[in-house]
Amino acid sequence: MTRVHDMGARFGDGPVVPEPEGVQFHENWHPRALAVTLACGSLGLWNIDVSRHARESLSPKDYARFSYYEKWISALADMLVEKGALSSEELASGQAIGPSDLVSRKLAEAAVAEVLAKGAPADRPSNVAPLYRTGDLVKARAFPENIAVPGGHTRLPSYAAGATGRILRLHGSHVLPDSNAHGRGEAPEPLYAVAFRASDLWAHAEHPRDEVIVDMWQSYLGAT
Amino acid sequence: MILPMPHDHTHDDHPHSLLPSEPALRVKALETILTQKGLIDPAALDEIIDTYENRIGPRNGAHVVARAWSDSAFRAALLEDADPVVSELGYYGRQGEHIVAVENTDDVHNMVVCTLCSCYPWPLLGIPPGWYKSDAYRARTVREPRKVLADFGVELPENMAVRVWDSTAEVRYLVIPQRPAGTEGMSEADLMDLVTRDSMIGCGLAKAP
Incomplete structure (x- = not known):
């Protein structure tokens, strides 16, 4: 019922290995992978939720063995074929076959600074009224799954599913990833920071006053 | 007698498995195809990399x-x-x-x-x-x-x-x-x-x- 990317609280991983501040990439191809992925985003064939879902939809074996930028580049290839920008034959041959009708959308060198600076805000006006106020107790839904699309995208981590928390703040109304990842519209709704006591999430919390804060859309939540 | 496992394959049905498995070559292949197709500009890639290597940190x-x-x-x-x-x-x-x-x-x-x-x-x-x-x-x-x-x-x-x-x-x-x-x-x-x-x-x- 979950996907392999949903790894919060998993046991068995080793130490976290710090690194100096100046290190940005670890292989020469890493910056190329980053740049190709960002540049292709400008083609306008997908949104951030579609691209996250593509990475999460790698097979669990691939997700586990791929490095970070391998996941990016592999999901990118999958999306480019799915959206019809490239063909399987082109990937297999390593050569373009025929022209593209998307050339006019190519990210030009001169446009890079503006595109990166502009960003892509996710807040939207919404006619879904906030149901909760700061301090209210809420319960995250029991299933860390997309309710409308079987196996679809969601941002509800499994460790918080079914847990009771309290509303810490309202962020405004934001695009709902569960909808936007599947061509079902942006469906903006209120987004909250919800505080969960560590002792309500884990059998062996490190400290009685520790909390985990999770950003959750209103449709992820119910009253306790 | 030794039989292969029924699902012991390295490729699945994702298109990315058609690209070279070595990641550096995978990126290179994709960049090449996309450049030939006119969908990316290598100079724009350099500009993106320069931004995150040298300007935003x-x-x-x-x-x-x-x-x-x-x-x-x-x-x-x-x-x-x-x-x-x-x-x-x-x-x-x-x-x-x-x-x-x-x-x-x-x-x-x-x-x-x-x-x-x-x-x-x-x-x-x-x-x-x-x-x-x-x-x-x-x-x-x-x-x-x-x-x-x-x-x-x-x-x-x-x-x-x-x-x-x-x-x-x-x-x-x-x-x-x-x-x-x-x-x-x-x-x-x-x-x-x-x-x-x-x-x-x-x-x-x-x-x-």
């Missing part, structure tokens, strides 16, 4: 923190609604459209993680370090933040609570570390040098002067 965040330490009105505005405040300094952009600043105190230490992928405030801190994107950090931080801090050589006072912020939406969190003792009267520029990247993720403390 954790000194931006350090500037915000040092100013918050120096200017109480700025600090109050930052904690109240960070977006206009960081935009004013020019630190708005991709992966930093919705910033929330959270402040460490004598009572609470804040840490930031993205358990589901690797969300991170790019305009303030640059692209995330390798460890932030690692399975170990994503898996462990919500459940055992102090053990993760120990990997960074950080030990918190016994009574301090930890708040771990899991970046599940498009909101990006910036930790304002505690101002170190003995820094009274220091200039904003000198204070900036004490603000490490890790301290703004909550995996370190600001340096002593």
